[in-house]
Structure formats: C-alpha cells, structure tokens
Amino acid sequence: MPSMKDVARLAKVSISTVSRVINQNIPVDENTRLRVHGAIEKLNYKPNLLAKGLRVKSGQLIGFVIPELKHPAFINIISYVEEFVVEKGFILIVGNTHYDPDIEERLIDNLIRRNVDGIIVTRVSDESRVLKIIEKSRVPVVVIDRELALQEVSGVILDNYKAGVIAAQHLAGLGHEKVACITGPLNIKLCRDRLNGFRDTLKSCRIELRENNIYEGDFKYESGLEAIRYYLSNNIMFSAIWAQNDLMAVSALKALIENKIKVPQDVSLMGMDDLEIARMVTPSLTTITQPFREMSRTAVEIIFEQRAHPGPVQKIVLEPNLVIRDSTRYMK
Amino acid sequence: MPSMKDVARLAKVSISTVSRVINQNIPVDENTRLRVHGAIEKLNYKPNLLAKGLRVKSGQLIGFVIPELKHPAFINIISYVEEFVVEKGFILIVGNTHYDPDIEERLIDNLIRRNVDGIIVTRVSDESRVLKIIEKSRVPVVVIDRELALQEVSGVILDNYKAGVIAAQHLAGLGHEKVACITGPLNIKLCRDRLNGFRDTLKSCRIELRENNIYEGDFKYESGLEAIRYYLSNNIMFSAIWAQNDLMAVSALKALIENKIKVPQDVSLMGMDDLEIARMVTPSLTTITQPFREMSRTAVEIIFEQRAHPGPVQKIVLEPNLVIRDSTRYMK
DNA sequence: TTGTAAGCGTTATCAT
DNA sequence: ATGATAACGCTTACAA
16 A cells, blocks of 8 residues: 655645645645655555544544344434444444444544544443543543433434324224234333324323333334233233334234234234335334434534534434325224 | 553553553553553543554454445345444445446555455446455455456355345246246356256256346346336246346336236245245245345455465355245245 | 563654 | 655564
8 A cells, every 4th residue: 555655756846735625725836746746646645544544533424323234224324424434534343242232332442532523322231331431531422312311412312202193193093992012122111102192192182092002012023922912811902003113013913813803804003113114014014203314414404513623512303204005993 | 533642641651551451462560550541431542443454554454345235135235244243343335336347446546545455346337447456555355246247255145146046946847837037147157057047957857948038138127127127028838937136026016017917816926035025015026035135244254264365266155045925926 | 570662653743 | 846754453573
C-alpha cells in the first residue's frame, strides 16, 4: 500500500502539500494540484483511515449495538441505518450483544477505542452501566426503539400507546367484542404502553379486555404457539387477537390452523411490525407498521448533528400505521 | 480518554514498560507489573485500537462483504461469522453492496484502508475487479457459498450437486413421477449444479424432468408466485416441486394454497436452506439444510490460518442434509 | 528488567 | 503557496 510519502516523492512535493490537495481545504497551486493528482492516480493511493482516525480523533465509523442479529425487526433497522451511514461516507459496525451485559460493555468499549463518531443502541441490557461508559467518552448516542429511564440521552421511539389504539380501533370497528392480546414482556415499557392503548380504546368502545385474555409472551416465535395453547386449554372465548409483534402473530396463526380454527373466518388476527413474513403467510397478516426507515434516518441524523455541534438531547416520537390484509374481517 | 502516557506517569515507569505489561510478551518485574496494573485500573485505561492497528498493521477486524442484508440466508451466515470473529477478539464489519460493483469496490477499499486482517465475501458482483484489489493488498480472503472462476482464492462451498441428488431421492422415494423444479438464476453455477444433481438422479430413477417443468426464478420471493402461475396457466402437470431455496418455496406454497391446491395432499413441495420461515409456514416445509454454522466457522478459521502463516489457498466442500417436515408425502 | 527513540500514516502549526 | 516538524497513541529495536 502506497502512503502519502510515496505520492509526495513521485509528485516532487512535500507530504503536507499532498495532504492539502486531498483535503482541499487550503488553497494550492493548480499546477502542483494536478501533479499530485497524477501521482495519486498512478500509485492508486488511498489515505489510510487508521492514521487519519488517530490524528483527527474520528474513526469515520458509527457503531450500532443490538442484542440479537437474527431478529427481523432489527435487521430492518440495521439495513436502513447502514444505508444512511454509508451515504455520509462513514462505515457501520454492528455489534451483537446476545443480551449479555458483559459482551455489551466490551463491544462499546471496543467502539470507543476505535474513535467512533457515534453509537446507536437498541435494547441495552444494562442501562446504567452502558450509558455511564458512553457518557464519559462524550460520543454522541441515540437510543432507538426503546424508551430509557435516563433522560440525558437522545432517542427516537414509536408512539406505542398509539399502536394499541390503532389495533383496538380496527378490531372494534370490525365488530369484535371478545378480544385477546398476546403481549411482549410486560416489564418492558413499550409493551405496557401498547397494551394500555389497546385496553383503554376497547373500553371506550364498551369492550372489556379480560385479564385472562391477555397472554404475556416474550416476542419470540414460540410465544404465539403457547398463547393459543393457553387460550384453548382454558376455554377462553375470542373472535379476535392482537399479537404485539408479527413473529408471535405468525406462530399464533400456525397454531390456530392446526387446531382447525380458520383465520379470518373464525377469528381475526393481527400483528405488529409489518415484517416481510407478514405478507408471506396465508392468509397474509393485517398488521401495524413501524416507520423503521424514518426511525433509522432520524437516528443517524441526530448523531451527525450532535457531532457537528453538541447540543441538547433530542427525543423524537414517530407514529405507527395500520396495514389491512387478509387476516382480519367483519365479525359475523 | 487516558493514554499510555497517563498510565506511565501515574505508575512512574516509561510507556514501553506499560506496553510490555499489557502485551505480556516480555518479562517485567512483578512489582512494576502490579504498579502498572494499578494505574490502568485507576484510570480505566484501554489501549486505542487505531494507534495499535496503525503500528502493527492490523486493524483487529475482519470484513464481510455481502450483496444484500435483508436476505435470511445471509443473515444466518453473518450471525455465525460474527460469533466466531468476536470469539477471536476481533470485530466484524459487514458491508452491504446492494449488488452494485462500485459500492463493492469502495467498501473493500475502505476495509483495506482500515488494515483489515481478512475479508470474507459472498457473491461478488465483479469477480475480476474485486479480487484484483484484494490480491494486491495481500489480505487473506475467503469466498463463501459461491464457486469462483478464479482459482487463486480460498473458498468454502456447499456440494450443490449433492443437494439436487438429495431432493430427487426424497421425491422419487415418495413415488412422485411428475416433478417440477423452481431454480435460481441459471447463470449461477450453483444453481446449475443443483439442477443437474436433481435431473441426473431423477433420470437414474427413470423419471424425466421435462424442460417445461423447470421454471427459472431469481431466488427472490416473487419467483415462487410466478412459477406457480406459469405452471397452472400452461397446464403443466406435477405432483411434486422442488424449489431451490425456501423463499421461493414459501411463496410457491402461498400460491398453491390460493389456487386451492393442497400441500401435501395434492402436491408435495420442498425447499432448500432451512430458514426459520420453513418451520413457520403451514404446512411446515420439508427442505435441505446448508451447514451455515460449519461454513462460517471454516471461513473464519481459514482467514486466521492464512494470517498466521500464508499458505496455499484452501477449497472446502461441505455436505447438505435432508430435513423432512409436513410439506411432502407419499404420492397417492 | 527498564528506558530511549524511531516509526506507523496522517493532520496541523508554524515558518518561509 | 509550500515545506519542516510536532503530534496522535501505540510497538519495538536498541541501549543501558
């Protein structure tokens, strides 16, 4: 790999001149500029990013820390974030914590030691610990998709209460009165928010969401199967189900079909996230979209803003939307 | 962020001594060792990886270049590769080329400029160009999942012919005689290999795979829908289908169901890859697994071997396996 | 065993 | 407009 020194020698200038033509911030004679460019071409020279990063204290990279790689919703966000980051000429490093606080800490440490320009996190496992590390290093941080107790950090989140409202309105609007809900872990605030929006809105339609009809899952595939097993073995009656994510909705669908319960003829089923799989199953799934693209774009923008002129933290709230497909229909 | 200098000052030693206790390669007095460690703890010092990488010409990172992030099969590989790379104390940078040779080139360049220790690629869009760049930089490379024309680069691939054999044996064993196949792009060698294994094996069972029964898809979701539309509108008869990946199998399944064709009662359907979605649809999909974990492990190992002592390129071939689920059954 | 100093490839400050 | 030179934070001969 050629270095600036090689370019300088070939162009018969000093390395500082080479640096100047590359960074084009300081005026340089047109003639020498051309000579230098010639040498760069000829040697196929590309500046070393470690040297640059070391010097200017910017690794030209953004870190993204997630708890799990195989989760479709995360993949969605990652792919958008990557797009926007690359657009800015930076590179994205994705760190997978496997829900392990120690790995999480090592990962964030590793990023900081590479002079990251910003870190985006989703679902930190140990808020206080992680944020303390980041805080100290003065790296811009944005939390995506999860409201943190800590107030001193920027975040972009979904209006999860609203999602519950939308689900309830849709099902109530179709005339369903016996309704069930498969939730995510209720120690997570966003799950409680969704549930509250759902319950409150049903109540305002004079529909009661009975406690027994709420099954607390964990957002994983198996929860949908377990939920249906629970409902059926306890003779719980319902004509509509809202699962708080598509993964659980899809497995609930499978369990229903296997129990000869027709969707949507016998029960209406809706999910949330609008993963690709929602369109792939039969019947295709009515669901609630999260504006993943918008969330990602916003997160990246906040990072670069904070980098340019450190300002107050920002909290952005985005809106969910209803997508009607084949898995819900009018109550007979 | 504290630097070695700070540690050295606090421990009252020179920075080279600090370096020695950290890298523990050169003997250092037990007393000073403890003093230095004390200082490190106290300052919470962590070596800067850019400085280290610049000096020792190793960015402590592995690059992984893929054409598309949202593809479940790639995600599978990425997540395993990440696991093994992190295990070695390195970090993984995933670059998404969007099937664009220019982005691909920029990405690989970017990696090299960060002193990557190795690059894993899958599906390069412009073989000659990419490999030329990599070759020149002397970075260890492994191609995963795709046989390259170029012989001078290591690779780990699947025995794709064997996959076709397995599919044919399974379907023929169930008594199917009218068979169809939805392939990936046939300009890709692995697709031709799979098809040849399939066809040859059927033939040895005295079953003819008619040209009209072969639908060339592109491995994407829509291909399955299009294939079924093609078969039905051309009155092509079949009691079994092999789709060369699960994504197309899943959409074929959806199309069949929508056309009131029962799987597996009316037609048996099998896929390939064993994605999670194969278990999620109803009926769950009989498929052929690729040993993604094994492939990933091997790829990472080759990288680190080559890094330690550059040797001859390695070509590793791994075997596919049959997974029988609910979408195939005996021909009536 | 420990310290001094050169060097990795940049950028930035200061002269010229 | 250009060139020396120090500095970024680390490793590694070479001396002591």
